[in-house]
Amino acid sequence: MPARLYVKGTFLGFRRSLYSQRCSTSLIGVEGVKTKSDARFYLGKRVAVVYKKSSKSDQCGMIWGKIVATHGNSGVVRAKFESNLNPRWMGRTVRVMMYPYKA
Amino acid sequence: MVFQRFVQIGRLSLINFGKQQGKVVVILDIVDKNRVIVEGPGVPRRVLSVKRITLTPHVVSIPRGVRSGLLLKKLEEQKTVELFQQSSWGKKLAHMERRKELTDFERFKVAHLKRQRAMLINKAMGKLRAKK
Amino acid sequence: MLHQFVICGRKVPTGTEATQIYKMRIFAYNEVQAKSRFWYFLKKLRKVKRTAAEILDVKEIKDKKRTSARNYGLWIRFQSRSGVLNMYREYRDVTMTGAVAQMYGEMAGQHSARFDTIQIVDVKEIAAKECKREKVTAYHDSKLAFPLLRGSKVVRNNKYRGTFSAKRPNLF
Amino acid sequence: MKIQRFTVPRPTHKASSTGECKAHVRPGQVVIILSGGFAGKRVVALKNLPRGFLLVSGPYKINGVPLRRVPASRVIPTSTLVDISKIDLSQVSDALFKKEKKGRKVIGKRSASFENFCKVQSTVDTQILSALKDQPLLKKYLDTKFSLVDGDKPHEMKF
Secondary structure, three states: OOOOOEEEEEEEEEEEOOOOEEEEEEEEEEOOOOOHHHHHHHOOOEEEEEEEOOOOOOOEEEEEEEEEEEEOOOOEEEEEEOOOOOHHHOOOEEEEEOOOOOO | OOOOOOEEOOEEEEEOOOOOOOOEEEEEEEOOOOEEEEEEOOEEEEEEEHHHEEEEEEEOOOOOOOOHHHHHHHHHHHOHHHHHHHOHHHHHHHHHHHHHOOOHHHHHHHHHHHHHHHHHHHHHHHHHHHHO | OOEEEEEEEEEOOOOOOOOOEEEEEEEEOOHHHHHHHHHHHHHHHOOOOHHHEEEEEEEEEOOOOOOOOEEEEEEEEEEEOOEEEEEEEEEEEOOHHHHHHHHHHHHHHHHOOOHHHEEEEEEEEEOHHHOOOHHHHHHHOOOOEEOOOOOOOOOOOHHHOOOOOOOOOOOO | OOOOOOOOOOOOOHHHHOOOOOOOOOOOEEEEEOOOOOOOOEEEEEEEEOOOEEEEEOOHHHHOOOOEEEEHHHEEEEEEEOOOOOOOOOOOOHHHHOOOOOOOOOOOOOOHHHHHHHHHHHHHHHHHHHHOOOOHHHHHHHHOOOOOOOOOOOOOOOO
């Protein structure tokens, strides 16, 4: 089993108000992170979303992003990606890397 | 008796919220139904809400509102804190605390020892199965 | 958070005669409210009005970090909807300001009394023997023991919250 | 309104390019590589190189990681230390890693720089291995890859 060096996060949705959403910022729920103070560890960490290019081929693509801020008090974080995430991926797992690592 | 543990003077309890979480304290005085005055090793005397403590089955017999010096003496005499730390609850807390402090190499050693133990157990089981 | 202030004021001296200095102990949420309550009371007690008087000093009495339970007696004058009532109330607390804050809370709960309808006549720390109210004397028994009814939710760190739990909650 | 494309900045080393980056890794400290081909490998950090790089070596015999430069931000420093005080790292510097000019590659004949590299590699590794001689568990530790397991919380873990 290959070594897993990323923390599993879920793409919860976009940053939004009730009637509008800002697709440039996605909300990520990191596994095991439930308070804002814990979420601060993940600030600046790189995030990768792996997706299959098309249902027929097994080729997969990757969108890189970075965690830019905490969001709220329950450990959710905000991330910005090279290109905005596909809304159909809401609820899917994203990979929160452990780098850049600050001791 | 439905209840065994009471908020009472001398009751050993555990702080379960805040910076001093996990620390053992003794209830010295009862302000009202929501607040008690506690003190313990590593916790200077303070007022605390009962919602933030969990009661243990241990009680140290002390007079009301005792001063810190006498409290320490009584605790040493009756060894209530040690009693709690030897109990399975106390041991489990200490175990979890220790596990949290493990460094990467120590986690590796724990996994290594667990594998060795499992091998010994399987070997022994194998022999038993063979005998049947 | 309620604070305790000691405020001194006097009439602005017009001639050379010596002016009387008045000092009062006021419980209020901030300094501005304390000064306004000072003038409110002084106008009722003496022929002194804010317009022709001045405040000499406002000092907040900081409660020392006390760690022993005390009993406080409060004599108050309460303007209810139907008339004026004099009340004597007792509270157990660690500091005097805490007892007064408990009083305001309880009056609001039981008599829907607003802050400005209550005038504190006197606040005193009283000995356990002199306590009259059963709510307070109940805690004087050193053998007192009561179970923790976990109706009051146990406060846990947000880190340990979860949607599911493998074992039943500890209710005592 | 043109949506400003978010560009993920390359890891800039401006802060550390001026001089010796703040020595945050002690020589002989075991570190975990987080990205790149050797991700997950536990290696021995030998030296802090300028521009925020670390010089690491597996050692090669144990886990196949050669003398290599790794960015300090792509590494988790652990608290395990290998005593390499007696090691001399004089020949090791950025120059060692300079690529040959793109001359015609002669098949089967190793270039001079690669030859030199292997020599330096073996001298450094033998010194590390001698330090690890009496610690079989540490050798096995360097041999196994680090991996997160379900339920691990890196923000609470100590390394």
